[in-house]
Amino acid sequence: MFELVAGILLATGAVYFVLRPILYPEVEGRGTGNEGRGDEGEDPEDDLSPRAVALRALKEIEFDRATGKLSDADYDVLKTRYTSEALAALRAEGPGSGMRDAGSVVPDATAHPASRIPHLACPAHGPRPEPDAAFCSECGCRLAAAPGYCARCGSALEHEARYCHACGTRVAA
Amino acid sequence: MTLLGTLALWLAFLLGVWGALAGFMGGLATPPRPDLARSARHAVFAMCGALLVAVVSLEWALFQHDFNVEYVAAYTSRNLPIFYTWSALYAGQKGSLLFWATVLSVFGSLALALTSRRHRHLLPHVAGVVSVVAAFFISVMLFGHANPFQRLPYTPLDGSGLNPQLQNPGMVFHPPMLYLGYISITIPFAFALAALLSKRLDADWLVAIRKWTLLSWLFLSIGICLGMWWAYVELGWGGYWAWDPVENASLLPWLTMTAFLHSVMIQEKRGMLKKWNLALIIGSWLLSIFGTFITRSGVISSVHSFTQSSVGYFFLAFLIVAGVSSFALYATRLPLLEAEARLESMVSREASFLFNNLLFIGIAFSVLWGTLFPILSELVQGTKVTVGPPFFNQVNIPLGLALLGLTGIGPLIAWRRASLPNLQRQFAVPVTVGVFTGLVLLVAGIRDFYALMAMALGGFVMGTVVQEFARGTGARHRQYGEGYALALGRLLARNRRRYGGYIVHTGIVILFVAFAGMAFKTETEATLKPGESASIRSPYGWTYRLTHLGISQYDALNRQVTAATLDVTRDGTPLGVLTTEKRQHVDALGRPTFQPSTEVGIRSDLREDLYVVLGGVVNGTEQAVFRFTINPLVWWVWYGGMIVALGGLIVMWPGGSPAVKRAQAGYAVRLVEEK
């Protein structure tokens, strides 16, 4: 008897649970948010957009060359091809869409149209409008390579530093 | 509790049918019907709940020793240890069907609950496929005379007890692991079908199923290794793989999934091989159902077969229907799967992966071919033939060795393109290591061609793996100035799939070396009276001397034990005492159940196992017949399996959080202008 009652209760509960989304769609509809986990914290390798694929390929080419797997000639060919692919992917996505979680400041490309004379660029604030700028007018980073400054991010280096304390780049000897 | 169990089964069956209808309708309807989709999702959860109730009911009956229930009477007895009473859930045909369906519904619920929002459009179909498969398994129980809650017209005093060969710790873990592997393939399959049904055939489905495929690959690998361990310690023939049809059936999906895990990288990087990868997933799932069919039908004779029953026809019908319908669906979607296929060079990782796929599928084909050949032969030439280990060894050892060779070659070739001078530089060290290993072993007196090849190729692959780790670490050390230990750690942590994969390769090499070691197995039989000794010469050159100390008989919980004790020395050095037993299992009333079984005595070290079997006694005296076997390198199988599992875990480990990613800035990629 107990079993029969338990079975009937189980069946009733299950039927209610299953039919509720159909009987009360509006109530259920609000619960959409908990269908499936959000994608925060997902594996970056799960991003299979053309941009991410091309960027990863560039990275991998670099690494394969560093480990000696790619010859210099192959490296050049692949580098050229995948840089164009990555650039094409970036252009296709338009400015402003960085990595999903990058939150980086992207320079407004239209404000500084490309010119024949390469403008020096600050890593954080983009190309400077001044044609002969030596430092970024917004953060003070050194723009061109110079002794005492990091060659990549332009931060001032500490005395006899072997690595940049800001970005970790090795200081050329 | 059998009434509740049966009700729960019926409920689960109806929920499965509803889940399938609602899922497919909800997914295919235009305009979309989110309410139906959600109902299907709820149906899977509810089915999972109902099946869990059924499992609890069955366990309840088992632990209550309700011998009026046919299943309980058939597989347990009052004096069966608790551990094995629990595992009796999947010891028999009926219970294991329930276990299958339950695990599938749990996996399905997890997949529905955990899949990220990006793939939500696939989920109604996933719920539908999971429901169909689960409903099929439940229907076999309900309509195939396989209801585990079936009652007997009378109540026996005690049950028949569990087959002694299943009363082994390995048997408690091996079937569930293997089932987990088999069953979880359904999830990638469901995602693949969902992608085909919804026509969303971009790369998204790939992301959704990659980890599930890895997970079932991992379970399957562990399950197969545990199965080998169980066969070795319990069956007493002194080996771990006999090309039994059921072993083959578990190997088949493993092979196709391993192929998939390699070729999926090409799709991720190059967008090629979409059709191939989908076909591999569908094929793996069909092979897992095929394995279930073989185990349960008795069509092909095997040590594993459950008792023959009509259940086999259900599986055959399901296999055919599922195979035809999924490949028909696949065929209609082929035009959507066209992808631009480009290959920068014939000499590239892509090409080597394709040949690796060829070998995996080739081995799978030859195993399947050999397994089915008896049936084929009967159809074609009217005579049934036996296809045993000699056949499989002859066909598969060369293929396996070729695959091992590719394991070493593939990682040395760069993705996209490679050129000759570079390849020379890449291959120099591994080839030297391989040749050197081969020469050393040749000088050491190993003349078995296959064993020599396996070990030399193993040396080559290890050369490759170590070189990969060394060069990667060196590159990090140079680029970021990390210390070598840190560089190695980060190399592994930040390229888990690549370097975790190399760890799996290491495990595979160890497994191959272990298999090669079995070429040097030595065995002898001897009749010894107490005080007499026998010697056996190990392939390493030393001699074991085993002295029979005597036989004792005593009763244990559910068995009467006859134990023979042997004193072991190696070249005169005492090593200890080995015991091997005959066990006559009895039920609670002292009545013998089953034939006497053998408990093997094993003394292991890294180099070899001394494996002692008590055959029986002569004239009812202590004079006993023994078989002594020396199995070289057996522990390498278990260690190899553990390393494979470890590598698989590393590959599977979830990716870094965004915070970690930001902290990693600082990799200078030179751009073209900076040359």
Next chain:
Amino acid sequence: MMRPRNDGATECGRREFFGFAAAGLLSVVPSFRRFVPVQDTLPSTGPSGRLWDPARAGRPLDPVVAADNDAAIQAIEKQLHCTCGCNLDVYTCRTTDFTCGVSPEMHRQVIALAERGMTGQQIVDQFVHAHGLTILMAPPKRGFNLAGYFTPAVVIVVAAAALTLVLRRWARAASGVPAAPPAASNVTAAPEELERLRRELDQLPT
């Protein structure tokens, strides 16, 4: 610590204990034991106590003879399929748990045939003649069975050839694309685009 166990004296004591135990038991309850009157030790071979209940130790066995360990006999038996339904070869079946009654019988047949002076192949043929081809662990390499042996190899070779052709075509397709001449400077991009690319790259985990 293990030495004492090897010591003759203790050993003997243990065995005597066994002997006494068995003898005592038998003298007290002779009606319970249905065996013919037993000697506790076999004549001339030293002590070998009678088991309390030999039925628990499985099927009674005969002492091992030289033919049991004969490599040639074993090699023959490894080609023969045991008919007990175990799916093993005769040698493996008869040495695995010693419960099977079929394989020892087949083993005796093999020995008997060998003693008649037959070669291994003749013995195997004899078994095939008596039981049919199913008795072989692997089908003989002739007729349709050749398909069994060679189909996988043929399929793999054909597939490899096909794969090579397909790869060729793909490689040609790639070289036909004029997108990437090797000159490095051919990438046309504004510096800010390159800068953005570099930033994105920096954000990838290394």
